[in-house]
Amino acid sequence: MEKLVIHGGRPLHGHVRVSSAKNAVLPIIVATLLPSTPASIIDAPNLDDVSTICSVLESLGVKVTKEDNVLTFDASMLDKTEASYELMSKMRASFLIMGPLLAKMGHAKIALPGGCMIGSRPIDLHLKAFEAMGAEINVGNGFVEGYAPHGLKGTTIYLDFPSVGATENILMAAATAEGRTIIENAAEEPEIVDLVTFLNSMGANIKGAGTNIIRVEGVKELQGISHTVIPDRIEAGTFMIGAAMVGGDVVIDNVLTEHLKPLLAKLNEAGVKVIKDIDSVRVISDGHIRSTDIKTLPYPGFPTDLQAQFMALMTIGNGISKITETVFENRFMHVGELQRMGASIQVEGRCAIVQGVPFLNGAFVRATDLRAGAALTIAGLAAHGETEVGELHHIDRGYDHLVEKLQGLGADIVRVDRD
Numbered sequence: 001m002e003k004l005v006i007h008g009g010r011p012l013h014g015h016v017r018v019s020s021a022k023n024a025v026l027p028i029i030v031a032t033l034l035p036s037t038p039a040s041i042i043d044a045p046n047l048d049d050v051s052t053i054c055s056v057l058e059s060l061g062v063k064v065t066k067e068d069n070v071l072t073f074d075a076s077m078l079d080k081t082e083a084s085y086e087l088m089s090k091m092r093a094s095f096l097i098m099g100p101l102l103a104k105m106g107h108a109k110i111a112l113p114g115g116c117m118i119g120s121r122p123i124d125l126h127l128k129a130f131e132a133m134g135a136e137i138n139v140g141n142g143f144v145e146g147y148a149p150h151g152l153k154g155t156t157i158y159l160d161f162p163s164v165g166a167t168e169n170i171l172m173a174a175a176t177a178e179g180r181t182i183i184e185n186a187a188e189e190p191e192i193v194d195l196v197t198f199l200n201s202m203g204a205n206i207k208g209a210g211t212n213i214i215r216v217e218g219v220k221e222l223q224g225i226s227h228t229v230i231p232d233r234i235e236a237g238t239f240m241i242g243a244a245m246v247g248g249d250v251v252i253d254n255v256l257t258e259h260l261k262p263l264l265a266k267l268n269e270a271g272v273k274v275i276k277d278i279d280s281v282r283v284i285s286d287g288h289i290r291s292t293d294i295k296t297l298p299y300p301g302f303p304t305d306l307q308a309q310f311m312a313l314m315t316i317g318n319g320i321s322k323i324t325e326t327v328f329e330n331r332f333m334h335v336g337e338l339q340r341m342g343a344s345i346q347v348e349g350r351c352a353i354v355q356g357v358p359f360l361n362g363a364f365v366r367a368t369d370l371r372a373g374a375a376l377t378i379a380g381l382a383a384h385g386e387t388e389v390g391e392l393h394h395i396d397r398g399y400d401h402l403v404e405k406l407q408g409l410g411a412d413i414v415r416v417d418r419d
Contacts, residue, residue: 001390001392001417001418002392002415002416002417002418003388003389003390003392003415003416003417003418004377004380004387004388004389004392004403004413004414004415005386005387005388005413005414005415005416006362006377006380006381006383006386006387006388006389006411006412006413007362007385007386007412007413008246008360008362008380008381008382008383008384008385008386008387008412009382009383009384010246010381010410010411010412011246011247011248011249011287011410012242012243012246012247012248012249012250012381012406012409012410012411013248013249013250013409013410014250014251014408014409014410015250015251015252015253015408016239016250016251016252016253016405016408016409017252017253017254017405018231018232018235018236018239018252018253018254018255019043019045019046019231019232019235019254019400019401020043020044020045020228020229020230020231020232021045021190021191021194021229021230021231021232021233021234021235022045022047022049022050022232022234022235022397022398023164023189023191023232023234023305024190024191024194024195024229024230024232025041025044025045025050025229026049026050026053026093026096027093027096027168027172027191027195028041028194028195028198028227028229029041029044029050029053029054029057029071029073030053030057030093030096030097030100030172031100031172031195031198031199031202032057032062032073032075032224033057033060033062033073033075033078033097033100033101033104033172034075034100034103034104034172034175034176034199034202034222035075035202035221035222035223035224035225036075036076036221036222036223036224037074037076037223037224038072038073038074038075038076038224039072039073039202039224039225039226039227040070040071040072040073040224040225040226040227041070041071041073041226041227041228041229042069042070042226042227042228042229043069043228043229044069044070044071044229045232045400046400046401047396047397047398047399047400048393048396048397049091049093049397049398050071052087052090052091052094053091053093053094054071055087056083056087056088056094056097057073057075057097059080059083059084059087060078060079060080060081060083060097060101061075061077061078061079061080062074062075062077062078063077070226073224074224078104078105081101081105081107081108081109082108082109082110083097083109083110083111084111085111085142088110088111088112089111089112091397092165093165094110095110095112095123095126095165095169096165096168096169096172097110098110098126098130098144098146098169098173099126099130099168099169099170099171099172099173100172100173101146102130102135102146102148102152102173103148103151103152103172103173103174103175103176103177104176106147106148106149106150106151107145107146107147107148107149108144108145108146109143109144109145109146110143110144110145111142111143112142112143112144123144123165123166125159125160125161125163125166126163126165126166126169126170127139127144127146128157129157129159129166129169129170129173130146130148130152130173132155132157133148133152133153133154133155133157133173133174133177133181134148134150134151134152134153135147135148135152136148151177151178152173152174152177152178153177153178153179154174154177154178154179154180154181154216154217154218155179155181155182156181156182156184157170157181157182157183157184158184158185159183159184159185159186159187160185161185161298162185162186162187162188162212162298163187164187164189164191164192166187167183167186167187167192167214168187168191168192168195170183171183171192171195171196171199171206171214171216172195172199174216174218175199175204175206175216175218175219175222176204176218176219176220176221176222177216177218178218179217179218180215180216180217180218181215181216181218182213182214182215182216183213183214183215183216184212184213185212186208186211186212186213186214187298187299188210188211188212188298188299188300189298189299190210190230190233190256190259190299191230192209192210192214193209193210194229194230195209196209196214197209197227198225198227199222201225201227202222202223202224202225203219203221203222203223204216204219204222205217205218205219230256230259231254231255231256233255233256233259233260233303234303234305234306234371234398235398235399235400236252236254236255236260236281237260237263237303237305237306237309238306238309238374238378238399239252239283239405240252240260240263240267240274240281240283241263241267241306241309241310241312241313241378242309242377242378242381242406243283243285243409244267244270244272244283244285244289244313245285245287245289245312245313245316245378245379245381245382246285246287246378246381246382246411247285247286247287247382248284248285248409248410249282249283249284250282250283250409251280251281251282252280252281252282252283253279253280254279254280255279255280255281256279257276257281260281261300262294262300262301262302262303263302263303263306263310264276264281266292266294266302266310267283269290269292270289270290270291270292270313270317271288271289271290272284272285272289273285287316287382288318289313289314289316289317289318289356290317290318290319291314291317291318291319291320291321291354291356292314292317292321293321293322293323293324294307294310294321294322294323294324295324295326296324296325296326296327297326297327298327304325304327304328304331305371306371307323307325307331307371308331308334308371308372308374308375309371309374309375309378310323311323311334311335311338311345311352311354311375312334312338312375312376312378312379312382313378314354314356315338315341315343315344315345315354315356315357315360315379316356316357316358316359316360316382317354317356318356319356320353320354320355320356321353321354321356322351322352322353322354323351323352323353323354324350324351324352325350325351325352326350329350331369332347332352333368333369333372334368334369334371334372334375334376335347335352337365337366337368337372337376338360338365338375338376338379340363340364340365341360341361341362341363341365341379341380341383341387342357342359342360342361342363343357343360343379344356344357359382359383359384360379360382360383360384361383361384361385362380362383362384362385362386362387362388363383363387363388364387364388364390365380365387365388365389365390366389366390366391367389367390367391367392367394367395368391368394369394370394370395370397370398370399371398372394373389373391373392373394373395373399374395374398374399374402376389377389377395377402377406377413380413381406381411381413390418392415403415
């Protein structure tokens with residue numbers, strides 16, 4: 001077991017480059033199950049979640065190769081429709097293989113998914129959609145099994161909630177289904193748009209990505225292509241919040257600022273100077289923060305994946321802020337850890353009231369989930385004294401070379417073995 005050891009109080013300066021988006025690359029990797037010829041992803045991020053989803057595909061018979069910075073997937077020898085429980089239980093995104101397997105093989109047996117324990121995140125939206133497309137679904141003994149021996153049929157599907165995962169799973173199932181599929185109340189995230197760009201480049205016929213109604217005309221076959229994934233807006237946002245909290249002058253490269261409008265607005269409210277460029281953003285801060293309220297919402301609202309990091313920022317605000325979480329019901333597990341560092345936070349249901357304090361103090365804390373780990377790391381960078389962050393496997397799931405990138409900005413942070 002490893003931990004981060006951070007000596008806080010050092011402003012950040014310099015340039016940092018954002019990696020490809022975790023939340024985009026995972027469904028795109030899964031979509032490589034569909035084409036009849038190999039597909040490649042350029043500059044895939046070095047993440048535990050990427051390794052896990054590659055192992056899932058390999059367990060199904062997909063040939064996965066890595067050369068330099070290119071991952072290639074050849075699904076021409078796909079011969080299995082059941083993934084191992086051990087692999088599937090590691091992360092939630094693995095459930096996305098169900099749509100492509102039903103579409104291509106007519107069968108899928110999948111262990112109920114794992115991942116960060118930040119809420120129930122039920123899969124019933126996925127299953128209702130597959131049933132509407134003609135699949136027979138059975139749930140029991142920790143598995144979901146689907147049958148579509150005669151193929152999937154296009155239909156109109158209304159999502160009760162604009163679920164990103166359900167939208168992605170349906171898109172992959174519908175790409176080669178017979179007829180037209182219409183997804184109403186679809187998720188609008190940039191990661192959805194990137195998946196559709198990938199599918200359409202392979203020959204799919206999908207319109208409306210980025211809106212709440214997506215139309216899919218099923219095609220007979222897809223052909224593999226090479227694709228470069230969009231930048232990770234959550235990683236970019238984490239560095240922006242970190243620079244604001246610690247103070248300094250940081251340029252974050254490989255950023256699409258149009259994907260981060262709510263964060264930019266809130267940082268401006270908090271008194272942080274943010275300068276946008278074509279594919280970068282510069283954050284200048286003296287570490288003096290105005291308390292600011294946020295409310296998480298599906299895209300294009302404030303992202304739930306930046307809530308923990310923004311709460312860390314608000315712990316040193318000069319007033320009272322209100323953080324409202326509407327997406328996941330159990331996404332305040334980082335509160336107790338921030339309190340160990342001297343933060344004044346009171347949770348009332350889905351709201352957290354944060355009374356800013358002059359400074360945080362270093363402490364031993366543990367990452368309770370992926371984004372909580374990032375929040376505690378940037379809190380440690382701003383705190384007085386030494387902070388140790390444990391449970392790093394959460395951070396490794398979603399941040400590519402985080403320590404090295406922060407060191408490049410002048411942070412005093414190292415990764416060491418636990419005592």
